[in-house]
Amino acid sequence: xxxxxxxxxxxxxxxxxxxxxxxxxxxxxxxxxxxxxxxxxxxxxxxxxxxxxxxxxxxxxxxxxxxxxxxxxxxxxxxxxxxxxxxxxxxxxxxxxxxxxxxxxxxxxxxxxxxxxxxxxxxxxxxxxxxxxxxxxxxxxxxxxxxxxxxxxxxxxxxxxxxxxxxxxxxxxxxxxxxxxxxxxxxxxxxxxxxxxxxxxxxxxxxxxxxxxxxxxxxxxxxxxxxxxxxxxxxxxxxxxxxxxxxxxxxxxxxxxxxxxxxxxxxxxxxxxxxxxxxxxxxxxxxxxxxxxxxxxxxxxxxxxxxxxxxxxxxxxxxxxxxxxxxxxxxxxxxxxxxxxxxxxxxxxxxxxxxxxxxxxxxxxxxxxxxxxxxxxxx
Amino acid sequence: xxxxxxxxxxxxxxxxxxxxxxxxxxxxxxxxxxxxxxxxxxxxxxxxxxxxxxxxxxxxxxxxxxxxxxxxxxxxxxxxxxxxxxxxxxxxxxxxxxxxxxxxxxxxxxxxxxxxxxxxxxxxxxxxxxxxxxxxxxxxxxxxxxxxxxxxxxxxxxxxxxxxxxxxxxxxxxxxxxxxxxxxxxxxxxxxxxxxxxxxxxxxxxxxxxxxxxxxxxxxxxxxxxxxxxxxxxxxxxxxxxxxxxxxxxxxxx
Numbered sequence: 001x002x003x004x005x006x007x008x009x010x011x012x013x014x015x016x017x018x019x020x021x022x023x024x025x026x027x028x029x030x031x032x033x034x035x036x037x038x039x040x041x042x043x044x045x046x047x048x049x050x051x052x053x054x055x056x057x058x059x060x061x062x063x064x065x066x067x068x069x070x071x072x073x074x075x076x077x078x079x080x081x082x083x084x085x086x087x088x089x090x091x092x093x094x095x096x097x098x099x100x101x102x103x104x105x106x107x108x109x110x111x112x113x114x115x116x117x118x119x120x121x122x123x124x125x126x127x128x129x130x131x132x133x134x135x136x137x138x139x140x141x142x143x144x145x146x147x148x149x150x151x152x153x154x155x156x157x158x159x160x161x162x163x164x165x166x167x168x169x170x171x172x173x174x175x176x177x178x179x180x181x182x183x184x185x186x187x188x189x190x191x192x193x194x195x196x197x198x199x200x201x202x203x204x205x206x207x208x209x210x211x212x213x214x215x216x217x218x219x220x221x222x223x224x225x226x227x228x229x230x231x232x233x234x235x236x237x238x239x240x241x242x243x244x245x246x247x248x249x250x251x252x253x254x255x256x257x258x259x260x261x262x263x264x265x266x267x268x269x270x271x272x273x274x275x276x277x278x279x280x281x282x283x284x285x286x287x288x289x290x291x292x293x294x295x296x297x298x299x300x301x302x303x304x305x306x307x308x309x310x311x312x313x314x315x316x317x318x319x320x321x322x323x324x325x326x327x328x329x330x331x332x333x334x335x336x337x338x339x340x341x342x343x344x345x346x347x348x349x350x351x352x353x354x355x356x357x358x359x360x361x362x363x364x365x366x367x368x369x370x371x372x373x374x375x376x377x378x379x
Numbered sequence: 380x381x382x383x384x385x386x387x388x389x390x391x392x393x394x395x396x397x398x399x400x401x402x403x404x405x406x407x408x409x410x411x412x413x414x415x416x417x418x419x420x421x422x423x424x425x426x427x428x429x430x431x432x433x434x435x436x437x438x439x440x441x442x443x444x445x446x447x448x449x450x451x452x453x454x455x456x457x458x459x460x461x462x463x464x465x466x467x468x469x470x471x472x473x474x475x476x477x478x479x480x481x482x483x484x485x486x487x488x489x490x491x492x493x494x495x496x497x498x499x500x501x502x503x504x505x506x507x508x509x510x511x512x513x514x515x516x517x518x519x520x521x522x523x524x525x526x527x528x529x530x531x532x533x534x535x536x537x538x539x540x541x542x543x544x545x546x547x548x549x550x551x552x553x554x555x556x557x558x559x560x561x562x563x564x565x566x567x568x569x570x571x572x573x574x575x576x577x578x579x580x581x582x583x584x585x586x587x588x589x590x591x592x593x594x595x596x597x598x599x600x601x602x603x604x605x606x607x608x609x610x611x612x613x614x615x616x617x618x619x620x621x622x623x624x625x626x627x628x629x630x631x632x633x
Contacts, residue, residue: 213517227476263459265451268615270631295632306452 005285007329007345011300013314019065019332019340022050025082027334029278030323031096033088034132037327040065041096042334043083048072049098051110052340054325054332065342069113077115079104084125084275090132097140099125105142105152119152119159123169127276130154131175131183139197141183143170143276149185151197163195165203171231172276176256178239184256186230191223192244194259205259207244209252226250232277236288236303243290243303245279247271251292253303264306270294273320283326291331293319298333298343314341415457418447419467419481425606430566434494435559436486438470441479443606446613462516471518471554473546474568477614482557484512491544494558500538507531507539522551570600571616574607578617578630585620585629 023044031041032054040052050070056063071078081101089095095116099105105119105128123145130140138154139161149170151161166187176182182204183195193203207225226246234243235256242256251269253262269292271277279292281303288303291312298312298319317337324331331343422439441458448454458481461467468487470480488508495504511520511529525531531539536553539545543558557563577594578586588608596604608628611617620627 263452263455265455267445267451305450307450 004329005287005289008282008285008289008300009309010346011312011329011331011343012346013312013341014344014346016062017065017342017344019052019342020067021339022067022070023048023338026317026320026336026338027340028083028320029085030321030332030334030340031087032323032325032332033093034090035092037325039068039088039093040323040332041086041088041098042340043086043098043100044334044338045082045336046073047079047081047083047100047102049079049083049086049108071108071113075113077106079106081124085127085129085278087128087130090130090134097128097130099128099142101125103144105140107154117154117157121150122146126170127172129173129175131180132177134175134180136180137197141173141175141185143173143185143187145169147187147189149173149183149195161197163197163203165193165195165206166191171229172233174233174235174242176239177235177237178256182239182256184233184235184242186225186233186244188229188231190226190228190230190246192225192230192233192242192254194242194256207242207254207259207261209261211261211263225252225254231271231273231275232279232292234279234281234290236281237283241303243279243281245269245271245277245292247273251290251301253306264304266301266306267308269299273318278321280322280324280331282324282329285329291322291324291333293322293333293335295319296335298322298331312343314343315339412457412460414448415444415454416461416466418444419483421447422606422609423483425603425609427602427606430601431559431562434490435557435563436482436490438480438482438557438560438563440472440610440613441469441481442477442611442613443609444481444613446609465513465516468512468516468555469518470557470560471546471548472560472564472567473554474564479518480557480560487557488512491542491558495542498542500535500542503531503535503538504542504544507544517555519548519552519554520545525553566601570602570607571610573597573599574604574611575616575630578628585627587622587624588626588628591628 023046025045027042027044029043033039038055040054042050048070050067052065052067054065079100079102083098083100086096086098094110096108096110097105101124103121103124105125106115107117109116121144125142125144127143128140139151142150142152147166147168149163150159153160166189168187168189170185170187172186174184181197183197184192186192192207194205195203206223208223209225225244226248228247230244230246232245240256242254243251245251249268249271251266253264255262277293282289290301290303292299296315296318300309302309315335315337317335319333319335322331322333329345332340334340419439422443423437426437444454445451465484467481468484470482472478472480491504491508495501525536543556545553546556548554578584592604612619618629618631620629
């Protein structure tokens with residue numbers, strides 16, 4: 001799919017597409033369901049969760065993605081504080097999960113918008129993730145203010161596992177899209193650990209930014225992935241590489257099978273987030289692009305070569321999250337200015353005053369139609 | 380073709396990059412092998428030898444290399460190759476964990492020997508340069524490494540620290556250093572702040588490159604304006620904005 005990258009290169013704000021504004025406070029998290037890629041969830045700092053339909057069946061060019069339903073402030077089971085992460089159930093849209101600063105993780109039934117189950121924790125929940133490829137387990141990994149990663153089982157309704165190893169709060173968790181038992185966790189203690197949850201004895205690998213060369217930095221920085229809090233994690237779509245971002249203003253690309261730092265240099269990736277940063281990778285393009293919230297803009301880099309392609313400007317305040325819609329190569333981003341913006345590939349507009357530039361055949365005068373040349377150019 | 384050609388696909392996947400090109404006449408060398416070596420030689424020309432009475436080897440900073448070679452990953456790779464070949468040494472300058480200085484090994488060796496000529500620790504320094512430098516290409520050395528592998532005694536290590544070839548990093552480990560680096564770091568930090576201040580005080584916090592280079596440098600800038608501008612651009616402390624009237628340097632918003 002070589003041409004898809006050209007669509008990603010032309011992402012821009014389009015006056016004909018926007019998303020209905022529901023949140024009264026910043027939008028912290030967005031997720032698009034993996035089955036049809038049609039419905040999007042958003043969670044905000046006001047505790048509200050909204051569900052949007054992204055498909056345009058209205059036959060108009062101008063389309064606002066409406067919120068079909070939402071868990072608003074007057075819902076009896078709404079989260080008390082800010083919602084940090086929402087995720088659709090990976091196998092269908094009947095269920096979604098949300099975790100919040102009110103120390104709970106709630107499992108919602110989409111059709112009735114009632115919570116089917118609630119998990120309580122001792123500390124605020126920064127992030128949770130459910131494996132997109134898991135068939136043998138239904139575990140949700142939860143990162144909280146405590147240093148232990150909790151794995152909650154949907155089938156039994158209780159926390160089945162605890163992963164010990166980090167020393168400070170867990171800011172991001174992510175399952176590998178390749179192996180259903182591999183989990184990556186990022187913590188404020190500057191470390192990123194890869195776990196195999198079937199192993200009882202501890203983590204598989206702790207990522208080391210210097211790849212074992214102890215001479216590169218001061219000795220306290222041994223075995224750290226970043227020189228600051230690590231607050232963002234994203235696997236590439238094939239699961240072979242992992243991207244991490246940290247408050248040392250760096251983004252690093254790691255080989256997820258042996259934990260080696262590939263030393264791709266993206267330059268300074270400004271990161272002042274005190275909680276998790278949710279960034280995303282494109283899907284299906286070659287080369288792949290990563291979209292990282294950078295202040296009030298979104299920076300677009302090529303994943304494997306580290307080149308900065310562009311900065312998408314449009315938000316008025318810090319951008320907190322972004323998601324990529326792979327079917328149409330669109331990017332949706334949520335920010336503290338309460339808006340969700342849709343970045344759509346710019347189309348080549350047919351010019352109305354030049355007859356030979358009009359693309360569609362039906363509008364062409366048959367007298368201008370080319371009926372005799374060998375037809376290797378499009379008409 | 381029509382004169383109102385619709386916007387073409389940006390040619391980012393060719394040689395043109397959206398990030399600012401190298402500035403003021405120094406076209407960024409394409410990232411062939413050897414472009415970093417050329418950049419290091421150019422930066423060596425910029426280094427003011429007379430200021431230090433020729434006692435320091437020309438030090439280039441890694442951020443300056445990024446300014447001349449915009450593809451950072453390729454620049455890192457070439458620097459690693461040069462380090463493995465033993466042609467350059469990387470020095471930790473101390474004021475910023477990111478700021479690393481690069482010197483050519485030959486220059487480093489000659490200047491270090493010159494600086495310790497006639498001093499009591501000359502023999503130790505010579506032994507260090509002859510034995511340790513070729514064997515170990517790292518930035519720092521551990522105590523057991525120095526004592527067991529290379530056979531230095533504690534008092535000899537102290538002599539090396541006094542000579543300026545080693546700097547204390549932790550209990551039992553030392554950074555490699557250049558004799559006389561302290562003065563360089565002092566001038567560098569002051570000069571960097573002064574150049575940033577020049578941009579900060581200007582209206583709209585931006586200056587065109589030609590205007591900045593044409594201004595008289597404040598007294599605290601001893602290493603020269605181009606030297607500092609390369610470092611600020613490569614270290615992303617200043618943003619480059621290409622405009623129709625030349626490159627513009629702007630302080631980043633955050």
